[in-house]
Amino acid sequence: xNGRQILPVAGQAQVRAYxxxxxxxxxxxxxxxxxxxxxxxxxxxxxxxxLGDLVQGVQDGTGIDVPAVVAAIAAFLVLQxxxxxxxxxxxxxxxxxxxxxxxxxxxxxxxxxxxxxVERAGSGDxxxxxxxxxxxxxxxxRHAVPETMIALVTCVITLGALVLTGxxxxxxxxxxxxxxxxxxxxxLKRARDGYLRESAAYADMTDGLTETVNGARTVEALxxxxxxxxxxxxxxxRSWEAERYTLGLRMIWFPIVELGYVVPIVATLVAGxxxxxxxxxxxxQVTAATLYVQQLIDPLDRLLMWxxxxxVGGASxxxxxxxxxxxxDREAGTGVPDGEELRADGVRYAYRExxxxxxxxxxxVRPGERLAMVGPSGAGKSTLGRLLAGIHGPRxxxxxxxGTPLVELPLDDLxxxxxxxxxxxxxFRGTLRDNVLIARPEAGEPEVRAALSAVDAxxxxxxLPGGLETVVGSGGEPVSAAQAQQIALARLVLADPHTLxxxxxxxxxxxxxxxxxxxxxxxxLEGRTVIAIxxxxxxxxxxxxVAVVEEGRVAELGSHDDLxxxxxxxxxxxxxxxxxxx
Ligand code: ADP
Numbered sequence: 001x002n003g004r005q006i007l008p009v010a011g012q013a014q015v016r017a018y019x020x021x022x023x024x025x026x027x028x029x030x031x032x033x034x035x036x037x038x039x040x041x042x043x044x045x046x047x048x049x050x051l052g053d054l055v056q057g058v059q060d061g062t063g064i065d066v067p068a069v070v071a072a073i074a075a076f077l078v079l080q081x082x083x084x085x086x087x088x089x090x091x092x093x094x095x096x097x098x099x100x101x102x103x104x105x106x107x108x109x110x111x112x113x114x115x116x117x118v119e120r121a122g123s124g125d126x127x128x129x130x131x132x133x134x135x136x137x138x139x140x141x142r143h144a145v146p147e148t149m150i151a152l153v154t155c156v157i158t159l160g161a162l163v164l165t166g167x168x169x170x171x172x173x174x175x176x177x178x179x180x181x182x183x184x185x186x187x188l189k190r191a192r193d194g195y196l197r198e199s200a201a202y203a204d205m206t207d208g209l210t211e212t213v214n215g216a217r218t219v220e221a222l223x224x225x226x227x228x229x230x231x232x233x234x235x236x237x238r239s240w241e242a243e244r245y246t247l248g249l250r251m252i253w254f255p256i257v258e259l260g261y262v263v264p265i266v267a268t269l270v271a272g273x274x275x276x277x278x279x280x281x282x283x284x285q286v287t288a289a290t291l292y293v294q295q296l297i298d299p300l301d302r303l304l305m306w307x308x309x310x311x312v313g314g315a316s317x318x319x320x321x322x323x324x325x326x327x328x329d330r331e332a333g334t335g336v337p338d339g340e341e342l343r344a345d346g347v348r349y350a351y352r353e354x355x356x357x358x359x360x361x362x363x364x365v366r367p368g369e370r371l372a373m374v375g376p377s378g379a380g381k382s383t384l385g386r387l388l389a390g391i392h393g394p395r396x397x398x399x400x401x402x403g404t405p406l407v408e409l410p411l412d413d414l415x416x417x418x419x420x421x422x423x424x425x426x427x428f429r430g431t432l433r434d435n436v437l438i439a440r441p442e443a444g445e446p447e448v449r450a451a452l453s454a455v456d457a458x459x460x461x462x463x464l465p466g467g468l469e470t471v472v473g474s475g476g477e478p479v480s481a482a483q484a485q486q487i488a489l490a491r492l493v494l495a496d497p498h499t500l501x502x503x504x505x506x507x508x509x510x511x512x513x514x515x516x517x518x519x520x521x522x523x524x525l526e527g528r529t530v531i532a533i534x535x536x537x538x539x540x541x542x543x544x545x546v547a548v549v550e551e552g553r554v555a556e557l558g559s560h561d562d563l564x565x566x567x568x569x570x571x572x573x574x575x576x577x578x579x580x581x582x
Contacts, residue, residue, distance in 0.1 A: 008322040008325040009322040010318045012192070014321060015317050015318050015321060018317065019314075019317065022101075022102070023145070025098065026094060026097065029090065029097075030094060033146070034149060036086050037083075037084075037153050037154070038157060039087075041157040042157060043079045043080035043083055044295070045161045046072070047291075048287070048291030049161075050072055051287060052284035052285065052288035055283055056283050091150070095142045099137075102137065102141065109324050110126065113323065113326055114328060115329075116391075116392050123210055124203050124204065124207025124208070124211075125207065127206055128199065128202055129203075132202060132316075133320055136312050136313055136316040137316045139309065139313065140310060140312065140317075141313070143306075143309070144310050145310075145313075147302055147306050150299070151300070152299075155303065162292045166281050168275060168280060169268060169271075169285060170289075171271070172264055172267035172268040172270075173293055176260045176264040179259055179260030179263065180257060183256040183257060184257070184304060186252075186253070187249055191246065191308070191311045192314060194242065194246040195312050195315035196315045197242045197245070198242040199316065199319060201239040201241075202239055205232075205235040208228075208231050212228045257301075261297045261300065261301065265293050268289055268290050268293045272285075273286065330408070331407060331408055334408075335404035337404040337409070339402035340417075340499065341365070341366070341367055341403075342364075342365040342388060342401050342499050342531075343399070343400055344362060344363045344364075344387065344397065344398070344399045345397050346360050346361075346396065347387060347394040347396075347398070348361075348394060348396045349383060349387060349392065356552065358380050358552045358553075359551070361552075361553065361554055363547065363554060363557075365529060365531060366529075367498070367529050368528075369529060369544040370542070370543040371531045371543060372540040372543035372546045373385070373532065373548075373549055374546060374548055374549070374570065375550050375555075379549045379551060379552065380549055382533060384549060385501045385503060389406075389420035390407065390418055391420060393407035415439070416495060416497055417497050418497055419492055419495060419497040419500055420503070421488075421502045425484050425487070426484075427472050428473050429472070430472070430473060431471055431472070432464075432487070433445075433448055435472060435473070435491075436451055436487060436494060439491035439492065439494040440494045440495055440496075445468070447494060448468065448490075450493075451491075452486075452490045454490070454493045454523050455521075456516065457487065482517055489521060493524055499528060500524070502531065502532040502533065504533060537574060545557065545559055546558065548563070548568070548569060560574075
């Protein structure tokens with residue numbers, strides 16, 4: 001259950017480097033936002049200064065124009081408000097822009113994940129990363145990063161003002177440093193791991209729930225309810241434990257930080273009073289300094305709060321960046337296939353290390369032929385099919401088309417040579433046109449129409465009110481399973497591979513739909529090399545050659561007639577099937 005972390009998590013140094021790069025991606029916009037915030041902070045500094053003068057004036061008994069001072073204070077406050085408005089606008093714009101870029105990057109990373117890794121990693125981790133982690137990161141980028149910068153700028157400028165007011169008066173504030181420094185360091189050291197654990201526990205929970213929901217029937221049928229309950233309870237317990245841990249950290253950290261705020265104000269006031277009695281500082285200075293220290297609390301507090309949020313964001317960023325660390329399972333090669341011959345030489349393949357499911361397969365598929373693969377369930381037919389379609393690379397040996405290894409072909413090129421046709425066919429949310437164009441985005445309208453016509457789908461597509469522009473997929477115009485399959489077939493026509501690996505695509509549909517689909521399918525197969533994983537023997541009977549796969553090996557290979565004549569296991573299978581009324 002846990003420890004099934006197949007997708008990697010990036011290291012801290014990497015997260016920092018990436019954060020730095022991202023922050024500096026738009027230096028102009030960043031400088032503008034920070035500059036505006038700095039100006040706003042400076043405008044805010046005028047108020048304590050003026051108040052200090054006011055107090056001093058009253059004490060000295062010199063004539064002071066109170067209305068003028070009040071007017072000046074009001075003016076500075078308005079100025080600060082206006083500056084903050086533009087500063088927040090500038091930093092929000094920047095945040096949104098960076099966020100959009102991060103999202104796009106992450107999406108292309110996820111889409112670029114090797115299929116073999118996605119299959120092994122399971123969906124829970126990936127779903128958590130794409131939902132919860134992206135949300136956490138967006139909070140960080142939208143709010144935490146700009147707020148941190150603003151708080152930092154405000155702190156520095158206020159501290160500067162404090163020093164200018166009287167260096168002596170800065171000393172009492174130093175009392176805050178041990179409180180804040182030590183407690184924050186203590187907290188940060190533990191928080192990252194705490195938050196990573198939280199996310200991982202959450203991923204396990206998502207994983208378990210997805211599995212239970214998807215397999216609800218199996219759970220019912222096998223009476224696994226108790227077991228699933230226990231698993232969910234355990235997941236929740238672990239998630240609760242992880243949340244409790246980080247909450248515990250905050251429970252200790254927050255009160256100490258609060259103390260760190262109050263102590264310097266009191267200290268400045270007391271020490272300032274003493275200094276004043278000694279005649280080292282004026283009353284105006286003490287007033288202004290105390291107000292500055294008071295003014296420091298807000299940005300400091302925000303800074304620390306957002307450091308907390310930055311931790312969460314950092315943990316999410318580590319998980320998002322980790323996706324990029326998945327090693328490629330394809331090597332970018334430059335070979336251009338010479339011809340259409342698909343062949344496997346000495347192919348072995350293992351899903352788990354040390355457990356080969358294919359044991360040295362040699363197979364040459366002749367261009368234009370129909371090759372049927374038959375054999376008992378679990379023999380390795382689907383696995384071999386996926387290798388022949390270039391989805392997995394072989395552990396040893398090679399699968400080549402026209403002499404070029406499939407794993408060295410970029411995916412887009414590969415699909416123009418060999419494609420896998422299965423019963424899984426997803427209709428994406430979008431227009432029908434876009435759904436077909438997935439196969440070859442640069443294709444034009446006539447080609448899309450021709451592809452749909454080729455699979456007998458143009459009739460119903462053109463009858464739709466929106467035609468090609470009809471939105472289908474979740475929430476869109478409903479399409480039947482057969483229509484979805486036709487869309488998938490139209491994609492194939494557009495991609496136009498010379499070889500198809502077919503996992504008996506129509507066997508699950510109702511007979512009426514199956515018949516019309518078989519016509520569509522036949523149109524797609526026409527003129528192409530076809531490797532069919534046959535679940536029904538009449539497919540094998542009609543094929544040019546039959547490969548019998550048994551226990552990860554090609555046990556027999558030849559035409560139907562030859563194999564029947566030889567009297568091997570295919571012959572036995574055939575006579576059993578043929579002998580029973582169907
Ligand atoms: P067939 O298509 O002939 O029924 P498969 O190629 O599906 O056979 O399976 C061959 C062997 O590989 C079986 O032992 C099966 O359990 C195993 N196998 C298939 N898919 C996976 C997978 N995704 N992960 C691990 N083992 C798998």
